[in-house]
Amino acid sequence: MLVAKPVGRDAATKKYDILSALATFGLSKDKHKQRQILRLMALITTRYNWQCDELSMGQAEIARLWSVDTRTVKREMARLRSLGWLVQKRQGARGRVSVYGLDLARVMADTQPTWDNIGPDFVQRMGAEPQQSDTNVIPFRNESAVEFSNDVWGRACKVLHVDDPSTFASWIALLKFGGDEAGQIVLVAPSRFHATYVTSHLQQRILYALRAQDPSISAVQIIAQ
Structure with a gap:
């Protein structure tokens, strides 16, 4: 907002x-x-x-x-x-x-x-009320417990986590995979504020990580839950 x-x-x-x-x-x-x-x-x-x-x-x-x-x-x-x-x-x-x-x-x-x-x-x-996440990415605060699925989004998350653990834990770990349509990945953020921030500051970084796993991906869209 x-x-x-x-x-x-x-x-x-x-x-x-x-x-x-x-x-x-x-x-x-x-x-x-x-x-x-x-x-x-x-x-x-x-x-x-x-x-x-x-x-x-x-x-x-x-x-x-x-x-x-x-x-x-x-x-x-x-x-x-x-x-x-x-x-x-x-x-x-x-x-x-x-x-x-x-x-x-x-x-x-x-x-x-x-x-x-x-x-x-x-x-x-502010639209940032605490929410439970059922994603397969466990928060970074307990680094030894971080796990990733073997699908495209999970593999991309692993790369993003290694590249910048702090940013990953604060913003990317809270995104949920929302689907893939015609090469466009949809990610769902827990709030509108979160979606806007990720779109403004991290969207390209996420797209590069996804394309490294699957070159057919052409775009990524971040929407609010």
Whole structure:
């Protein structure tokens, strides 16, 4: 839900939800992470254009807002870009400042581990309520118990697990095989948010792993349960 642009009738609620997720996540971390997230929240609340997904602000202006020097601004903005939370949409040049956007899907995905601290109503509103999975992929937390079937999806999962165990455990292990029609594999995610994140960030990686097992596969679609 919240990966959509927070505009329209429920815009205010969606904005508060994003800021709540950031604040709660930051408070669970050390003082350095807390300061980083507070700085990002200051940018969002003072200068971010939700409707256009644009943050346009010069380094000197950011430095004044954060009470730091411009060297600190350069370092911190680079860290936020490396996290994937800030996305540079236009490079700054003579006479104009850089323009950034927010990857809301990435922000919400990274803050999800602390949603429970806000409350079950928030978790449910985000569409990430805990669900039992009957897939043949056992969660990574007990690595010795991970098993995979010998079908195309199971073999692809084994490759994806070896390549990136953490990402596999958080996102791919929760996908269920939903069928194969005319070379298109359908995978079912436990929530709409989960499906949107996987589609945006992992779909191509999953497709490559599937095609390595069966070259006739032409596409993969991730849908919500």
